[in-house]
Amino acid sequence: MARKSWIQREKKRENLEQKYRLIRRSSKKERCKVGLLNDQRKIHGKLQSPPRNSSPTRLRRRCFSTGRARANYRDFGLSGHSLREMINRCLLPGVTGSSW
Structure with missing residues (x-):
């Protein structure tokens, strides 16, 4: 049996991922459409602004x-x-x- 704190931490990450999912998707689409490198860097800054635990790669089955x-x-x-x-x-x- 896993520790309850680990399971709760994972649930918190799932909630954060769902909360920031639309922001991440829209900024990724914007970055693909923009051709200039400076504009891409600004959009990349938007991608880094949400909390780290909201990233889908941090989720674990x-x-x-x-x-x-x-x-x-x-x-x-x-x-x-x-x-x-x-x-x-x-x-x-x-x-x-x-x-x-």
Whole structure:
């Protein structure tokens, strides 16, 4: 189980990312349209003005059940540990576990 503070920090980052999403997209589109380098630098300054944690690259996928940050499968939203447990208990329909 992940620390609750890590999970709360991640939720805060998600909220900030949603809040500043439109500002980032519009300034990126502006930067593509402008041809002069000085104007591009001014627009790049606008991109740097929102908080760092509002950047989408700072977000991290976490396991839905445990909050684990590593070994996540996008299709299920689960970490490898919890995915294997659920497969062994036959809780995920259509998924077969392999053993060799």
